[in-house]
Amino acid sequence: MSGNIKFTLVLAFAALLSTSSAFAYNDSSARSDCLGKVVHWGSVYSNPHDVRSDETGYRSYNVSGLVNDRDGREYRFDCRVEDREVVNWNVNSGSSDRDDKKKSRNKALAIGAGIAGAAALIAILASSKSKDGEHDEKRAEYNSGKGTPFEDMRFLKTECKRVLTAHLNNDHGDVQSLELEHPSLNGRTLSGDGSVAFSGGGDRHLAFSCAFDRAGNIYDGSYSYRHAGSR
Structure with a gap:
């Protein structure tokens, strides 16, 4: 009987580790949180593409990519995620600010x-x-x-x-x-x-x-x- 109990506890512990791993915060989570800010329901932006994420620390990422507005114009977006929270996000013109001088202006x-x-x-x-x-x-x-x-x-x-x-x-x-x-x-x-x-x-x-x-x-x-x- 005790052997069965130990085996059950081992399985339960393994399941717990598996569940924790499945819900671990990663680059996919950061992308999802960022897109939730940029292309949320009612947003003028849609069709996110060329999305990339770079890890900057524990559960922290920089996420960037491109979206389109309702007229099909393309814009660049970026988000800063710190400890699983989107602390800043921006959407900028992806085609009209190629050079630094125009970016400043x-x-x-x-x-x-x-x-x-x-x-x-x-x-x-x-x-x-x-x-x-x-x-x-x-x-x-x-x-x-x-x-x-x-x-x-x-x-x-x-x-x-x-x-x-x-x-x-x-x-x-x-x-x-x-x-x-x-x-x-x-x-x-x-x-x-x-x-x-x-x-x-x-x-x-x-x-x-x-x-x-x-x-x-x-x-x-x-x-x-x-x-x-x-x-």
């Missing part, structure tokens, strides 16, 4: 980026403190449990705009102005359309979303540039 026009990853958000928030004392006081109150931020649309819009501006500054150059138009609150997620103008030249329409925790702190979100006329 079009830096502010790169398409798409996600606000994702705790480390990225911490860095952005640390460098984007509000200059509005009243806003900072409200944030402190909501964090202490006094009142709810979800009845204060002005606070949510200002907080979302603050983090988006910092992320745009970091990704594409100094932001001259950012307008969030007709934001809509669904649960704890604020989303809508907007427009951004860069100090170095160039302006774009964009779609955005900011996901808040119960205290009104942003923990995730995204933005993507829209083509002209696709509002």
Whole structure:
């Protein structure tokens, strides 16, 4: 009887190892997570191809490839995955920025980026403190449990705009102005359309979303540039 029990335990342990190995995070997992950001349902991009991934550390990868928009135009995309999390992603023109000079000129026009990853958000928030004392006081109150931020649309819009501006500054150059138009609150997620103008030249329409925790702190979100006329 004891022999049967030992044999059963060995089989169970082997099955556990097999299951763990099957769910190990690898380059295929990183590609899947990246494509989930770039060609998700409702995205203007599809047909991912020439996708490659390079391991940069433990459960960390750089993923890149090409996608097409609804008019068949080709764009290059890249994602940075750190410890199984997509912390940054971008979609850029794959055919019009071949030389470095044009890349520099079009830096502010790169398409798409996600606000994702705790480390990225911490860095952005640390460098984007509000200059509005009243806003900072409200944030402190909501964090202490006094009142709810979800009845204060002005606070949510200002907080979302603050983090988006910092992320745009970091990704594409100094932001001259950012307008969030007709934001809509669904649960704890604020989303809508907007427009951004860069100090170095160039302006774009964009779609955005900011996901808040119960205290009104942003923990995730995204933005993507829209083509002209696709509002």
